[in-house]
Amino acid sequence: MIPGWLRATFGYLRRSHPVRLVAIPLVLGGALIAPGALHLGGGTGHGARDEGVVALTFDDGLNGDATLAVAKALEDHGGTGTFFVVGRTLEMQPEVARALVQRGHLLANHSADHETPSAFDPVYSTVAVAERQFETTIGRCPAFYRAPHGTYTAWSWLAIRRAGLRVVNWDVEVRDWDATDAKDLARRVLAGVEPGSIVLLHDGRDGHPGRDRTVLVQAMPMILEGLQARGLRPVRLDALLDTPGYLERCP
Ligand SMILES: [Zn+2]
Structure with a gap:
């Protein structure tokens, strides 16, 4: 039996003016590429709310000294972090990637090239390309994307799932890339954070090494001291979500 909504759609299309026939696929295509428009199965936005841990996540690196300074701030406060690395930077700064791993931080996949997915790209190879870059650089493949x-598009969700990765989003985001005042940035992060939070910050910008992240680096000790004062310990995503941070086998 044909569902009512499908019958109605066909009926509408048969009666439609040609302009509508063009408009409908455009709107549906737009839904596929609109940010957050399509959550096929959804991504993880936070961990358990009843434990005193949070995850600080850093996107868009590797970014040389800025990345290492963020890591150092975490270490100085007894914390660990998760770095959503743009794959192409692994080839530019492999030593930074290896230092992060060696110092106890988790690496995660933030695509190979930081391109917005196209609704007309059914392959979405960027996930697998980045996984290979991780494998070459650190000998392991991240489990988080x-x-x-x-x-996301319908196609990108399929590619991510096919590769065996899990989508992890966030519940605290304060446009840190635009921040000009470290104290204010720290205050805004701490205002939004609660037990189990996944905080989105940026140690780089769009996967272009060399971007100035001084404000974030200055804010890090304030954020970490604020968390400490509230009894919240920054842990890696694999600890927060209690699931492996690397795949058993690379895809
Ligand atoms: Zn990004």
């Missing part, structure tokens, strides 16, 4: 600009 976050799309550039948080944008």
Whole structure:
């Protein structure tokens, strides 16, 4: 039996003016590429709310000294972080990636090139390309994926799932890339955070190494001290979500 909504759609299309026939696929296509428009199965936005842990996640690196300074701030406060790395930067700064791993932080996949997915790209190879870049650089493949600009299509969801990765989003985001005042940035992060939060910050910008992240680096000790004061410990995503941070086998 044909569902009512499908019958109605066909009926509408048969009666439609040609302009509508063009408009409908455009609107549906737009829904596929609109940020957050399509959550096929959804991504993870936070961990358990009843434990004193949070995850600080850093997107868009590797970014040389800025990345290492963020890591150092975490270490100085007894914390660990998760870095959603743009794959192409692994080839530019492999030593930074290896230092992060060696110092106890988790690496995650933030695509190979930081391109927004196209609704007309059914392959979405960027996930697998980045996984190979991780394998070459650190010998392991991340289990967590976050799309550039948080944008997903039906195709990209399929590619992510096929590769065996899990989408992890966030519940605290304060446009840190625009921040000009470290104290204010720290205050806004701490205002939004609660037990189990996944905080989105940026140690880089769009996967272009060399971007100035001084404000974030200055804010890090304030954020970490604020968390400490509230009894919240920053842990890696695999600890927060209690699931492996790397795949057993690379895809
Ligand atoms: Zn990004």
